[in-house]
Amino acid sequence: MTSQITPNSFLTRTGPSAAASTTVFFISGNPGLISYYHPFLSLLSKYLAEPEDNGIEAKKLPALQLYGCSLGGFEINSDASDQLSLSSSPKSDASVPKHRKQPGKAGDYDLEDQIRFVDQKLTVLMETTIAARSHDHRPDSSPGGTATQRPKVILIGHSVGAYIAMEILRRHRETIPKNSSERRAAQLASMNDYSPPELDIVGGAMLFPTVIDIAASPSGQKLTTLLSFIPRLAMLVGLLVRLLTFLLPDFVLRSVVRFVMKSPPSHALDATVAFLKSSGGVRQALHMATDEMRTITSDKWTDDVWGAATAREPLMKLVFYFGRNDHWVAEKTRNEIIALRGRKEGSGPTMLVCEEGLPHAFCLKHSDTMARKVAGMIREILT
Structure with a gap:
């Protein structure tokens, strides 16, 4: 796969493809437009590629692959170049099931739809990545892994994206066999039916996470009252905005937004x-926000998902970064x-x-800091 930055997607690497x-x-x-985050992701890629100088030695991370896409229903100017296609893999016909399709649905996406949409995007990405690595790997490839290693994934979620990340993490953990008999059953099942690519979610960074009781927040209270x-x-505001954007010349609209x-x-x-x-x-943004008020309530995840000491292997490292006010x-x-x-007794x-x-909304003016x-x-x- 080659790097690509489009209105609906972001894909780049910090080193050779085979080493990522x-x-x-x-x-x-x-709203789930990835173009809001293009500067943040570009800067993140830059800083991850640079060696970290800890005063003793400069340590450089292995090559990484960074990917993000717009959430379902938010895509703009969509065309073939905006879709992560399995055909971009040299070995797609031989290595990836042909029945896999791009995520999509008719109508507005609620929160559960978005979780499935993102989870399928991750599956497609990893299928394509594994196939490409299998094709590109050579015995003298640079450090970072071989074609037979299970790929690692780090999830980064912003705002409701953190909730989506936690749900994907939960569903992934539930598919990990707990003992040898489950592993054997999974191997036998995979011989006859399609199974998702094997990968390890090793950690996550949740930024300004709305993972519990979003309706209790200041903006959540206002939205709940308005609803x-x-x-x-969602429908009424969507119609009003469509009417205004149709009537206003582009330069006027841009001036209003700028103000x-x-x-x-x-x-x-x-x-x-x-x-x-x-x-x-x-309309999609408000429809989704409405569903967030109903869905994001109490803590629904076990110690296994939170990465506590009682969790089973492989353990994950999670970081939650909250704002003040x-x-x-x-x-x-x-x-x-x-x-x-929070972390207790080292876990x-x-x-x-x-x-x-x-x-x-750090992605507007504080991308470099974040x-x-x-x-x-x-x-x-x-590490």
């Missing part, structure tokens, strides 16, 4: 205008998560609280 045994898989928040008065909010967003950087302005002009992006995460909710699920997720005043922080998290996960 670990994939950093990014899941965006809502109680206007149950069809409302207080002079955003060019990538954020372009992404927002494209989002507003898309056929159903605004985050309008989508109540202070009380954040403190309860840290108290109940469990690392919980960090931002002391620099970074906003929930890219440096996340690069450090990934180094910690891999």
